Amino acid sequence: MDSRSTKILVAIVVLCVVGAGAYIAVAALGPNQTTTDAQPRAGAVLAHSDLMVRAVDPKAPTLNGRVYILENGHLRKEPGDLACERVYYAAGHGICMGVAPSGVEYTASIFNSKLRREHTIVLTGLPSRTRVSPDGRYGAMTVFVTGDSYLSSPTAFSTRTTILEMATGKQVGQLEQFKVEKDGKPFDAVDFNFWGVTFDPHNSDRFYATLGTGGDHYLVEGSVSKESMVVLREGVECPSLSPDGKQIAYKSRIGNEARWHLRVLDVATLEDHAVAEERSIDDQVEWLNDDTLVYSDGTNVYTAPADGSGAPAVLVRDATSPVRLEESGQELAHSGR
Amino acid sequence: MYQVEASKALLKPRLWARTPSRLNVPRNVVMLGLVSMLTDVSSEMVATVLPMYLVFTLGANPLALGAIDGAYRGAAALVQVASGFASDRFRRPKEVAGLGYGISAVGNVALIAAGNTIGGIGAIVTFDRVGKGIRTAPRDALISLSSSRAGLATAFGVHRAMDSAGAMLGPLVAFGILLVAPARFDAVFVVSTLFAILGFAVLVLTVQGKPKRAPRDPNAPSLRSAAGLVRDPRFALLLVAAAGLSIASVSDALIYVGLQRKIDFEPAVFPLLYVITAVIFMAFAIPVGQLADRVGRVPVLVSGYALLFIVYGTLLMGSLGYFELILCLVALGGFFAATEGVMPALAGAMLPEKLQASGLGILTTVVSIGSLLSSLAFGALWFAVGLQSAVIVFAAALALAIVVAIPLLVRSQRAPLHG
DSSP: OOHHHHHHHHHHHHHHHHHHHHHHHHHHHSOOOSBOOOOOEEOSOOTTOOEEEEEOOTTSTTSBEEEEEEETTEEOSSOOSOEESEEEEETTEEEEEEEOTTSSSEEEEEEETTSOEEEEEEESSEEEEEEEOTTSSEEEEEEEEEOOOSSSOOOSEEEEEEEEETTTTEEEEEGGGSEEEETTEEOOOTTOEEEEEEEETTEEEEEEEEEEETTEEEEEEEETTTTEEEEEEESOEEEEEOTTSSEEEEEEEOTTSSOEEEEEEETTTOOEEEOSOOSOOOSOOEEEETTEEEEEOSSOEEEEETTSOSOOEEEEESEEEEEEOSSOHHHHHHHTO | OHHHHHHHHHHHHHHHOSSOOTTOOOHHHHHHHHHHHHHHHHHHHHHHHHHHHIIIIIOOOTHHHHHHHHHHHHHHHHHHHHHHHHHHHTTOHHHHHHHHHHHHHHHHHHHHHHTTSHHHHHHHHHHHHHHHHHHHHHHHHHHHHHSOGGGHHHHHHHHHHHHHHHHHHHHHHHHHHHHHSTTOHHHHHHHHHHHHHHHHHHHHHHOOSSOTTOOOOSSOOOHHHHHGGGGSHHHHHHHHHHHHHHHTSOOHHHHHHHHHHHOOSOGGGHHHHHHHHHHHHHHHHHHHHHHHHHHOHHHHHHHHHHTHHHHHHHHHSSSOOHHHHHHHHHHHHHHHHHHTTHHHHHHHHHSOGGGHHHHHHHHHHHHHHHHHHHHHHHHHHHHHHOHHHHHHHHHHHHHHHHHHHHHHHHHHTSSOOOO
């Protein structure tokens, strides 16, 4: 290397270091929030509907959004301190999965009926789905894990689903380690992915979930205590049990695309029917009551009749993650103040 | 263990001395290592934040990442052989490698300018992989041509250690930036671009394009002579041995999936699996390379593959403790250290000077096709007979591949290649 090359290289190094330092400094001092201040707006007022939702910023769809309470169909103005990307709550225990304030990792907060954080869990990937059993005993969280495998190229993405004991925030199971049976025989493959857990309202040990392998998506029924699952049928993603436990709402893939139609199936007969929602919906549906579904398209929260009649209606604008509240929203929201 | 201790003492003066020390790693190799390190910092920074960025900025379902990833692999494999031959044909390994590094740097700039659609990001990531595919064979040829035949494994060891250091630093730099400027992915992309430009500048300004073993023959090699390499008695033996060994090696990604099914640790432990493997690889790449140059490359390479038996053994155990897990990861890191640099060193020593890049390109492609077949076979076996039996089949296949490879490799070392 001659002295001219050395000088040029030194100049480039200095320019790069100064440039990088300056850009980082400006970025650090500029707007860099991981939580949006966006606020949901009321859509159609449905009396007697008490919901929890999370605000969506229409400009940056998945920044942490604050958790809002819908009381008797009306949206409370001020949010709580909780902010995340996915929220669920039942019987005094809630999960809020989002980006940590540092912005470099994902965390889940376990919160109580006063909407106060009790435990914080570090997540290993992007928040995808979360549910709490109706009795508040167990919680389930699904994250997307993107492979950063060394040397060989990453195995695209995979999901990881854990079961928590809500009172302690401790992990009690990991679906990837549960035994699976199909047609009475053990069933296993390298690309097993589980997501979208829903708990039986009458027995929280029992749950349903999706098993994805190859191009297939199976509905599985499992037991937390036995650490096992059984394949029930094909073509079901993100199952959600109705409050009476008799029906499962789910998303049904259109061809092999990442597009889904909503359907409802009868748990006893496994027969199913379409829902009057024509658009593609990528959400784990929630039940407002035994006859009404509530779900989000990523921007707004909609309701639709579970029997396939009628048409969808906007319930809350700029919100996702709707959660039915058994107690009145008023009680939940004010107890913490 | 004593080699590590010894090499640590020797490493410092060697890497930074202006004149080659008694370990004799040519300056060109160290500079190429630096280029790879800077480029890897750049690309790993982007790879680390890309999933977060997609979700944050585009609200995209991470499923879309799967497609990007698939595009990744195919693109890199296709261009490898072609760029190797082009580099030999025009006798410009530095310029062809420079084209590859340049393409990746341009891709980084494009990410800042146009990285706001899924399609755009997919195209840019594919672009980056094409750049990687173009530069690999000519760069390895430069490493080989810059080193004496006797010091090839050490030279490749130094390069691979620096390369993996970059891959480890990348995520740290990206996280560091996001820590002071949360959610500012643009800052990550800008700094990543600067690293890519630095890497390119170091290549252009410091790397010698006509190193000491560069071909002096005035006739450019023909496509026919490059294709003829696969029929060359010695190189063909190496290719067959390499293909067999890579088919019998379960990819690290699948090993991690297997470990995850068995371990009841906190999920937060999982990312550490990659880190431990990479650190071991980095620490052992140089001393193992020196060992290979001293005692012979074939025994070191074969021992590296034999380390996989420990990994397979761990996967067969009923339950795993921390001790077994660490042992497994150390064995896996050791496997990379003993194979990643030693395999191209074997090829570099037997290939004629004027066909170095073509030969190394062919070898890399054979190994990656072998790995792809291995992954498909392992997945199919896992599904058909379960993880345990799949691992047993692969352990048997590995034993067979090693038994077959030893005589092939030994014979490939005998007579010098004509040409």
